[in-house]
Amino acid sequence: MSDTVGPERHARNRFGFRPFRPILAGATLRERLIGCLGALAGITLTGLICGWFFGQGPHIPLIIAPMGASAVLLFAVPASPLAQPWSIIGGNTISAFMGVLAAHFIPDPVLAIGVGVSLAIAAMSLARCLHPPGGAAALTALIGGPSVTSAGFLFPLFPVCVNSVILVALGIAFHKISRRSYPHVAVAMPANPHGTTDLPASIRVGFTPDDVDAALLALHETLDIDRADLDRLLRQVERHALVRLQGKLTCGEVMSRDVVTIGLDGSVARARELLLAHNIRTLPVVDEAGRLAGTLGLRELTLRGAFGLAQAMVEASTARPDQPVVALSACLTDGHTHAVVVTDGDRRVLGIVTQTDLLATLTRLLLAKAFAPPVPDAP
Incomplete structure (x- = not known):
């Protein structure tokens, strides 16, 4: 019998016997606890607000069940396209309307529930507000009982739309307090910093x-x-x-250690002289204690040099000496950053890694890999 563990068995060992794994990529216990707290506040306050404005009675549901599913998306996965404000408000409201429409025109309840959910998916897709709890909102409109039936075409507005609007408003407030980004805005593709049509x-x-x-x-x-x-x-x-x-080489091994710097009390003319004399594009600026305050280049001096050295400098890109140098590739190829300043824990300048340093390092790694002797197969 072979002792080799196949990929299927390895996958079972990794995931099958560990409870609640996998759950969601990137999910942490802290994020789940925040989601639980948000759902507690959101659903409770939605019910209280609706009850305060419209009263509590058997004539119409105070809050509909699909709001619970909406709260899961809103507070547990706020970056999901399905959890955005228009998805929640539009998806629930439109789906409830489709359910009422199916109930009004189709007397057979079994056929009506199928048609209602199907129409809800189609309508949400066309309106670009796909929201899974919308299917439940359509079903609620069909089988919600006498109070829902008596509400008729008002049901999608209240309680469905009102519930959704209140829940989203509370979600926005909660995420702002908890310092989470919502509504989620996807990061735009970077533009070419030189104003040309080439990709960065x-x-x-x-x-x-x-x-x-x-x-x-x-x-x-x-x-x-x-x-x-x-x-x-x-x-x-x-x-x-x-x-x-390729992460063996560190910034401390690659960096230039004899760094040309200028003090905060230096002049713009001296900064320009240093940049030109040493043929460099990034000049670190240090304070009286020798800590990094920012960086300067000819561009900054040209645009803002008339206002003084402190006003012209920009925030420095920094790295630790033990950080893998290849980790700087994203920063040094963004079209803006020409050098990364290596600092210690007190922001004292230890060295600098430039685009040329990174290119030389990557070239060396590629050549070393290309000319390395082949590794013999294991017996």
């Missing part, structure tokens, strides 16, 4: 958005993530893989 250097090589679309089409998959977020995630995966595979 950081994304010119490697996969393209068309490659992502082709892969999804080949896998027949639809992912609950924004396209721009997916692109950013895959590029971050590439960077982590590069660091893992």
